[in-house]
Amino acid sequence: MARVSPPGPEHEQLTRWARSQGVKINGVGPAKISGSGLGIVAQRRIEAGEELVNVPASALLTVNSIPRRFRALHEGITVHGLLASFLAFSGSKKSYCDPWAATWPSLTEFKESMPLLWSGKLSQMLDPDGKSGATHGYHEASPFILPPAIGGRWQHMPSLLRVSEDVGLLNQQARKFGADWNIVSRIFPDKVWEDYAYYWLIVNTRSFYFELPDATNTPQADRMVMCPFVDYFNHNDHGCDVTFDQGGYTVISDRAYDVGQELQTSYGSHSNDVLLCEYGFILQSNLYDYVPLDDLIGEHMMSSKDTENLEAAGYLGNYTLSSEGVCFRTQVAIRSVTLNTQDWKKFMAGTFDETELSKSQAAAVLQREVLKLYEKEAEEALQHLAKEQVHEISTRAEKREIASKIPQYATEVLLRRWKQILDLIHQAMKIHDTPYYHGLQPP
Numbered sequence: 001m002a003r004v005s006p007p008g009p010e011h012e013q014l015t016r017w018a019r020s021q022g023v024k025i026n027g028v029g030p031a032k033i034s035g036s037g038l039g040i041v042a043q044r045r046i047e048a049g050e051e052l053v054n055v056p057a058s059a060l061l062t063v064n065s066i067p068r069r070f071r072a073l074h075e076g077i078t079v080h081g082l083l084a085s086f087l088a089f090s091g092s093k094k095s096y097c098d099p100w101a102a103t104w105p106s107l108t109e110f111k112e113s114m115p116l117l118w119s120g121k122l123s124q125m126l127d128p129d130g131k132s133g134a135t136h137g138y139h140e141a142s143p144f145i146l147p148p149a150i151g152g153r154w155q156h157m158p159s160l161l162r163v164s165e166d167v168g169l170l171n172q173q174a175r176k177f178g179a180d181w182n183i184v185s186r187i188f189p190d191k192v193w194e195d196y197a198y199y200w201l202i203v204n205t206r207s208f209y210f211e212l213p214d215a216t217n218t219p220q221a222d223r224m225v226m227c228p229f230v231d232y233f234n235h236n237d238h239g240c241d242v243t244f245d246q247g248g249y250t251v252i253s254d255r256a257y258d259v260g261q262e263l264q265t266s267y268g269s270h271s272n273d274v275l276l277c278e279y280g281f282i283l284q285s286n287l288y289d290y291v292p293l294d295d296l297i298g299e300h301m302m303s304s305k306d307t308e309n310l311e312a313a314g315y316l317g318n319y320t321l322s323s324e325g326v327c328f329r330t331q332v333a334i335r336s337v338t339l340n341t342q343d344w345k346k347f348m349a350g351t352f353d354e355t356e357l358s359k360s361q362a363a364a365v366l367q368r369e370v371l372k373l374y375e376k377e378a379e380e381a382l383q384h385l386a387k388e389q390v391h392e393i394s395t396r397a398e399k400r401e402i403a404s405k406i407p408q409y410a411t412e413v414l415l416r417r418w419k420q421i422l423d424l425i426h427q428a429m430k431i432h433d434t435p436y437y438h439g440l441q442p443p
C-alpha cells in the first residue's frame with residue numbers, strides 16, 4: 001500500500017477555500033501519497049455509495065469564468081489553450097484561484113515527469129535560437145528512448161519499417177501545444193513559451209470533461225473545465241464514480257474504504273503510453289494497457305495485394321498487443337499472408353476450422369516478423385536506459401553530464417515501461433506458440 005502523510009498547510013487552506021466556494025466535502029481530504037504527489041484519502045470509514053464531494057457549477061473554472069475582453073483576444077484558440085492563457089497571463093488568476101493554484105505541481109516537477117518537456121521537441125520547435133532563455137529540453141538526438149507509441153519512431157528497427165513520427169502521441173501533443181502557443185505568443189509577444197507550457201500542462205493534467213450549455217460547437221475533446229478539489233483524485237483502472245450535470249460535479253464512493261486508504265477515480269480506459277504522455281505516470285498493473293503494432297505489420301511481411309485485401313475487408317491498421325496476446329485484427333492481417341483467399345474469408349467470419357499446420361504457419365509469421373522485432377527493440381532500449389541510470393555511472397563528471405541530459409524520473413519510468421512492453425511481448429510469444437511452430441519457416 002502507498003505511504004500516506006499529512007498534506008501541508010497549503011492543502012488545508014485549499015480545503016477551506018473550496019468550502020467557501022460551495023464545495024461539499026464529506027469524510028475525505030488531501031494527503032501526500034508516495035509516488036503520486038497529492039491524493040485523496042478517507043478520514044473516516046467510508047461506505048459504498050456515499051457522496052464524497054460535490055462541486056457546484058459556480059466553483060468550476062470554465063471559459064465563461066474568463067472576462068469577455070480577454071477571451072475576445074484569443075480568436076480561434078482551443079478551450080485548453082484559452083484556460084492556460086488565462087491562468088498564465090491574465091493577471092486575474094491571483095484574485096480568482098490563488099489558494100487553488102498554490103496546490104498544483106511546480107514546473108520543476110513537470111520537467112521531471114512530462115515527456116513533452118523531456119524531448120527538446122518544444123524548444124526546437126518554438127525557440128530554435130534559445131532566445132527565451134528556457135533551460136530545459138533535451139535534444140532529440142540525446143540517447144533516451146521513448147516507446148514507439150509515444151515517440152513515433154523505432155530506434156533500432158531495420159529501415160524497411162515505416163517511421164510514424166506524425167502519429168506518435170508526443171508529436172500530436174506538441175502540435176496541439178504549438179497551435180495554441182502560436183495564437184497566445186502573438187497576443188503576448190514578450191512572454192516565454194515555458195511559462196505558457198506550465199499552465200498548458202496544468203490544464204492538460206487536471207481538467208475534466210464538461211458540457212457547458214453554450215458549447216455545442218466545441219469539439220468533444222476540448223470540452224474541458226477545471227474542477228477544484230476533485231482534481232486531487234489520482235487515477236486507477238476503477239475507482240469512485242465521477243458524474244456531472246448542469247449543477248456541477250459529484251464524486252461517489254464505489255466501495256467501502258478504511259481510514260487512511262486512498263480513494264481514486266478513473267481518468268478513462270487509457271494505455272500506459274497515453275497515461276505517461278498525458279499525465280506523466282504509468283500504472284504498475286493496467287487493465288487497459290496495450291501497445292500498437294501497426295508499424296510492424298506492413299510491407300516487409302505482406303504484398304501490396306494483401307494490403308488492398310485488408311483495406312477492402314476493413315481490417316487495415318489498428319493492430320494491438322495486450323496481455324491477452326495480439327488482437328483479432330492482427331490475427332486477420334497475419335492470416336492474409338498465410339491463408340488462401342477462401343480460407344481467409346472464413347477465418348474473418350469465424351467459420352474456418354483451422355488446422356494445427358495452419359495455426360503454426362500464422363504463429364511463425366507473427367513470432368518472426370512481428371514479436372521478435374519488437375523484442376529486439378525493447379531489449380536494446382532497456383540496455384540503453386540501464387546505462388543512463390545515474391547510479392550506474394562511475395565518475396562524478398559522467399554523473400553530471402548524464403543527469404543534465406535526462407531527468408532521473410524519465411529514465412526510471414521508461415525502464416519500467418519498456419519492461420512492461422517486453423513482458424507483453426513474451427506473454428504473446430507464449431500465447432501464440434504452437435507445438436509445431438518451432439520447426440516451421442514462414443511461408
Ligand SMILES: C[S@@+](CC[C@H](N)C(=O)[O-])C[C@H]1O[C@@H](n2cnc3c(N)ncnc32)[C@H](O)[C@@H]1O
Nearest residue numbers: 035036037038205206231232233234235279281
Ligand atoms: C488530477 S492530478 C491528481 C493530483 C496530483 N497527484 C497532485 O499532486 O496534485 C493528476 C496527476 O496526478 C498524478 N497521478 C494521478 N494518478 C496517479 C497514479 N496512479 N500514479 C502516479 N501518479 C498519479 C500525475 O502526476 C497526474 O498528472
